[in-house]
Amino acid sequence: MQKKISEKVINRLTLYHCILTDYIAKNIEYISSKQLATLLKVDDSQVRKDISVLNNSGKSNVGYIVKELKVSIEKTLGFAKNKKAFIIGAGNLGSALAKYDNFQDYGLNILALFDNDKSKIGGMVNSKPILDIKKLENLARKSNVDIAILTVPRVYAQSTADYLVKSDIKYIWNFTPAVLDVPSDVQVWNENIMGNFLQFTYNI
Amino acid sequence: MQKKISEKVINRLTLYHCILTDYIAKNIEYISSKQLATLLKVDDSQVRKDISVLNNSGKSNVGYIVKELKVSIEKTLGFAKNKKAFIIGAGNLGSALAKYDNFQDYGLNILALFDNDKSKIGGMVNSKPILDIKKLENLARKSNVDIAILTVPRVYAQSTADYLVKSDIKYIWNFTPAVLDVPSDVQVWNENIMGNFLQFTYNI
Numbered sequence: 001m002q003k004k005i006s007e008k009v010i011n012r013l014t015l016y017h018c019i020l021t022d023y024i025a026k027n028i029e030y031i032s033s034k035q036l037a038t039l040l041k042v043d044d045s046q047v048r049k050d051i052s053v054l055n056n057s058g059k060s061n062v063g064y065i066v067k068e069l070k071v072s073i074e075k076t077l078g079f080a081k082n083k084k085a086f087i088i089g090a091g092n093l094g095s096a097l098a099k100y101d102n103f104q105d106y107g108l109n110i111l112a113l114f115d116n117d118k119s120k121i122g123g124m125v126n127s128k129p130i131l132d133i134k135k136l137e138n139l140a141r142k143s144n145v146d147i148a149i150l151t152v153p154r155v156y157a158q159s160t161a162d163y164l165v166k167s168d169i170k171y172i173w174n175f176t177p178a179v180l181d182v183p184s185d186v187q188v189w190n191e192n193i194m195g196n197f198l199q200f201t202y203n204i
Numbered sequence: 205m206q207k208k209i210s211e212k213v214i215n216r217l218t219l220y221h222c223i224l225t226d227y228i229a230k231n232i233e234y235i236s237s238k239q240l241a242t243l244l245k246v247d248d249s250q251v252r253k254d255i256s257v258l259n260n261s262g263k264s265n266v267g268y269i270v271k272e273l274k275v276s277i278e279k280t281l282g283f284a285k286n287k288k289a290f291i292i293g294a295g296n297l298g299s300a301l302a303k304y305d306n307f308q309d310y311g312l313n314i315l316a317l318f319d320n321d322k323s324k325i326g327g328m329v330n331s332k333p334i335l336d337i338k339k340l341e342n343l344a345r346k347s348n349v350d351i352a353i354l355t356v357p358r359v360y361a362q363s364t365a366d367y368l369v370k371s372d373i374k375y376i377w378n379f380t381p382a383v384l385d386v387p388s389d390v391q392v393w394n395e396n397i398m399g400n401f402l403q404f405t406y407n408i
Binding site for chain 1: 219243283295310347351384404405406
């Protein structure tokens with residue numbers, strides 16, 4: 001059975017993964033828990049504990065084998081399970097997310113963006129089409145997409161969420177500052193940017 | 205002395221704040237812990253416990269007084285302490301953040317964006333000027349800005365961070381997928397978008 005991994009550990013593992021990706025680009029073969037700890041300003045023992053949740057065998061006297069550790073993280077966090085998603089709203093934020101090339105590396109496949117602005121519909125962002133929001137319901141069912149990344153203006157957030165629910169979307173990754181009211185079988189993940197900022201600055 | 209509030213509580217308090225803002229816009233005067241709990245799909249008792257960390261007196265038989273609860277959250281989380289920041293990178297993500305009107309409500313004052321792209325320099329986003337990145341060092345000192353919101357492409361993340369450190373920036377809110385290597389007196393807050401997504405989708 002799969003061990004339950006806490007949110008904080010998942011978060012740190014993805015940061016280790018970023019560092020490992022950089023090391024591979026620089027052709028560095030080994031990395032120590034101390035190097036990872038220094039970059040993330042966490043404790044050495046914390047890094048070793050996090051890595052112990054992986055089935056990682058790539059350990060040598062000079063540290064972890066970068067390539068093997070990267071693969072271990074990918075396997076454990078399920079990067080291989082490809083997930084399809086739509087971006088709702090082709091404004092600055094939606095476009096920024098569509099351009100975020102890392103998504104693909106992590107198994108997140110953005111199929112299209114949706115908007116109601118006629119001047120945007122028919123365009124492309126990072127080779128992904130911008131489609132008329134009215135087509136979403138049909139396309140979600142046909143392409144079996146149940147994840148929507150919501151980036152519309154706050155005032156349209158709830159009405160758009162209602163439409164997504166009607167279209168059988170089951171997971172909404174909410175980048176708007178609105179708190180959405182959805183049925184219990186729909187999960188909302190709030191990307192609470194201001195909440196994060198306030199955590200960050202609480203003590204400064 | 206101020207009680208230490210955990211990150212999770214801070215995060216939920218900002219979500220309550222979003223809901224209260226909506227209620228005020230709809231002229232609703234009272235809200236119960238049950239209503240807040242239902243919207244956020246958390247436990248009723250959790251909401252009451254969170255609110256107990258505030259010095260909130262606005263409680264009646266029909267629930268919390270929306271306006272007073274909002275002010276209590278703002279006081280506790282220090283929205284009133286105005287913080288000045290620069291956005292580094294005037295691409296889609298930097299522009300989206302510059303347009304995020306909520307920042308101002310939460311005491312975050314974005315003074316300007318910086319870029320090295322001559323076609324962008326001199327422009328405006330949401331009434332904020334886009335300036336030449338070379339001017340940052342001087343302006344940061346003159347305007348006493350020590351927070352930078354980093355939205356440059358991944359390949360420029362470390363070199364830009366080095367320049368920010370040299371310019372006496374002490375807090376970097378890092379929206380790039382790079383892990384930054386900075387001196388110990390500089391704090392980096394990683395807005396780890398992929399980490400958040402993986403937490404969200406870990407069990408689906």
